[in-house]
Amino acid sequence: MVSTGAVPNLAFRRLRGQRSAGEFAAAVRRAAREIGEQVACDARYIGRVESGEIRCPNYAYERVFLHMFPGASLADLGFSARESVRGRGARSGSAPSVPSAPEAAAEAPSAPSAPPVPDESHHTDEESDVLRRVFMMGGTATVAAASLGLGGPPASAAGVSLPAQRRVGESEVDAVEQAVRRIRVLDDRRGGDGLYRQAARPLRAAYELLDTGATTRRAVSDRLHAGAGELAISVGWLAHDSGRFEDARSHYAEALATARLAGDAGLEAHAFCNTSFLARDAGRPREAVRAAEAGQRAARALGSPRLLALLALREAGGRAGLGDRTGCDRAIGRARAAFERGTAAGDPEWMSFFREAELELLEAQCWSALGDWSRAARHGRRAVTLQDAHFTRNLALYRAQLAGDLARAGRVEEAATTGHQVLDLLDRVRSSRIRGMVAGAARVLEGRAGGVSGAESFLTRHRGLGGAHPALPEGASSGRS
Template sequence: MAASPHSPNSTFRRLRGQHSPAEFAALVRRAGREIGETVSCDARYIGRVESGEIRCPNYAYERVFLRMFPGRTLADLGFPPREAVRGRAAQREPSPTPRSPAGTGSGTGAGTSPKESDVLRRAFMAGGSATVAVATLGLALPGDTRRTPSRAGEAEAEAVEESVRQIRLLDDRHGADALYRKAAEPLRTAYALLDAGATRQSTEDRLHAGAGELAVSVGWLAHDSGRFDDARSHYAEALATARVSGNPGLEAHAFSNMSFLARDCGRSREAVRAAQAGGRAARSLGSPRLLSLLALREAGGWAGLADRRACEEALARAHTDFAKGGAAADPEWMSFFGEAELESLEARCWSALGEHARAARHARRAADLQDPHFARNVALYTAELAGDLARAGAPDEAAWAGARVLDLLDEVQSTRVRSTLAGTARGLVPHQRSPRVHAFLARHADLAEV
C-alpha cells in the first residue's frame, strides 16, 4: 500500500535560513557537543526533517534543537505533538485486510500497537517513577503475544528501533535495576520478528540491526545491575547478530560493551582484546568518536593490567580522535559519549593505576560537565568522585560527594552506583569522627536498611 505523503515542515526550513543543509547539520552537531549530546546529523537528516519524513525528532535531537532555538517549543519548530504522531499515522494507514489475532494482515503494518511507544514516552516525559515507566515498557504484538506476523514489515522494524531508544532514555533517567526484567520482553519479541522474516531485504537489515542493538541495551541493563553472566550472554547474542548480518557498527558496539564488562569482571586482558577487535570493526565507519570510545575501553584494560605505558598510549589516541569532533557517521547510541564520559573513563584508568588524586580531578570534571538530564550518569560520576577522594585522603570532600549521590538515589536505581557508594562508605569508617563523614555514614546506613 502506498505511504501517505508527508507534509513539509516549512517552519523548520525557514529557521535554517541561508545555511545549506550540510552547514546547518554542522551547527546541529556543534550545539549537541555543547550540551554533551552526540547526534549523527547530516544534510540528509535535515532534508528528511524539512520534507516531513521525520515528523517528530527523538529526544536527543529535541534537546539539541531547543538549545539552538531557546524559548521555543517543538511546535514552534514545526513539529506536531509527540503523542499525536503515531496515533495519526495509524489512522491514515488502515490495514487492507482484517487482521487475525496474530497480526498477520498487511506486511507493512501488522504486529505493532501504535499506543505502546506513546504510553512509554508520556511516562518518561512526565518524569514519573521508574516503576511507572517500567510498567509501560514493552514491544507487544496485538492479540496472542506468543505468535508473530508471518512476515515482518516496516512497522515492526520501527517498533524495535523505538524500543531501543526508549530503553536507553529510561536508563539515562532511572538506572538499570528496575528496567532489566521488563526490557527482556521486547528483546524476545524482536528476535521472534527476525525469525519470522521480512517483506524486504532492507527491512530485514533494519530488524537485524534493531534486534542487535536491543540485545546490547538489555545486556547493558543486566551489566549495570550486577547480572554479569546475563550481560555476557546478551552481548554475545548482539555480536552474533552483527556478524550474521555483516553490520560492523553493531559489531563495534557489542565489542565496546564486552570490553567494559570484562574490565568490571577483572578480566583485563580480555577487555583489551575486545576493545581492539571493536576498533578493527569501527575503522571503516568514519566515526572518530567511536574510535575514541574504543581506545578508552582499551586504556581501561591496560590500566587493569598495570601497564601504564600502554594505557597512556591508548588515552592519547582517545583524546586525538575525540578532538576531531562529531561526524555524520557517529552512531545514535553514542549520545551518552561527550566530554563528561571521556573524563570519567580516564578517571577510572588513573584510579586503577593507583593515582587517586589525579583520578579525582578527572572524576570531578566528569560530574561537573554532565548534563543533569542524564541522572544516572550524574550519580555514577559523583559516586566515583567520592571513592577517588576517599582513597586520595580527602574524607570530608568524599563525604560531601557521597551525600550528593544519596540525594539522587530516589530516582536512580543502579546497582553499580550503590555498590560504588558502599565501597566509599566502608573506606570512610576510620574517619567517622568528622561531623561531615559521620552524617554521610548515618544516611548511608539508613539507606542500606531500606
C-alpha cells in the same frame, strides 16, 4: 535423552572418523579458539549431534564447524536448515526448555579472549541460538510485535501487529528501533535495576520477528537485524548495570553473533565495546583489551572518530586493570586525539551519552585502577562539572566515582560531601553498580572519618539507607551502552 523420532546424523559421524567423541570434542574447542569463539563442547554434545537430537547447531557452533570443514555447508554436515528447526516447541504444544543464564552464557559466542581452560564438569549443549532458548517461550508473532512497547499491557504498548501473510515490514522494524530508544531514555533517568525484567519482553518480541517470517526488502531485513542486535545490547547493559554479569555476557554475545551474520560492522563494534566494558568490570582485563582492539578494527571504516575514541578508552581501562600504565596512557592519548576531531555523520545514535564528561570519567577510572587517586579525582571533578543534568543516572554515577577517589586520596570532607550528593539521587536512580560504588567509598571513609563531622554524617545516612551493598571491582562504572 534423545527426542522421539530423532534421525541419526550419519554424515557428522563419518567426519569424526576414528577419533573418540572426547577427542573430537577437544578438536572442536581448539578450532573455536582459532577463530575467537568459545564453545563448551564435550563428548556428550558430540553424542547428541550424532544421535540426531541436535538437528541444527547454534550460531557459535555453526561458525566453528564451517571453519573445521572449509567449503562444507550445514547440510553437508548432516544438519537441518535452521528455519525448519526453529519454533518446534510451539508447534508441538510445549515450550522449549530454558537454561539458566550461566548455562546460556557458556555457549554464547563472545569477544576474543585468552584461551579458556575447559571445564569438563559443567558443559551445556544448546540446540539453537542463545537468546531464542533463553527468551522465546512461545506465543504468536502478533503478540510479539505488540509487546515491543516497554511497559503497560500489550494491547496499548505499541499498537503493532503482523499482517496476515506473516511479512515483516516498516512498522514492525520501527517498533523495534523505538523500543531501543525507549530503554535508553529510561536508563538515563533511572538506572538498570528496575528495567531489566521489563526489557526482556521487547527483546523476545524482536527475535520473534526475526524468526517468524521473511521481510519484504533487504533494507528492512538489515534494519531488523540491527535493531534486534541493538536491543540485545541495551538489555545486556541493563543486566550489566544491575550486577547480572553472566546475563549481560550472554546478551552481548548474541548481539555480536547477530552482527556477524548480518555483516554489520557498526553493530559489531558496539557489541565489542560493551563486551570490553563488561570484561573490565568482571575482573578480566586482558579480555577487555582484546575486545576493545577488535572493536577498533570493526569501527575503522565507519567514519566515527568519537566511536574510535570510546573504544580506545575501553582499551585503556583494560590496560589499567593489567597495571600497564604506559599502555593505558598511550590509549588515553589516542582517545583524546580522536575525540578532538569532533562529531561526524558516522557517529552511531547510541553514543549520545559519550560527551566530554564521559571522557573525563573514563580517564578518571583508569587512574583510579592504577592507584593514582589524586589524578583520578581531578578528572572526576571535571566529569561532574561537565555532566548534563538530563542524564540523572550519570550524575549519580560520576559523583559516586569521585567520592571513592576522594576518599582514597585522603580528601575525607570533600568525599563525604560528594557522597551526600549521590545519596540525594538514589531515590530516583536504581542501579546496583552505583550503590556498590557508594558502599565502597563508605568503607574507605569508615577507617578515615576520625571525628570529621561531615564524614560521620554521611556514614550515618548511608547506613540508614540500608547501605550494605556489595562493592563492584575498583572502577567498575561508566556510562551505559
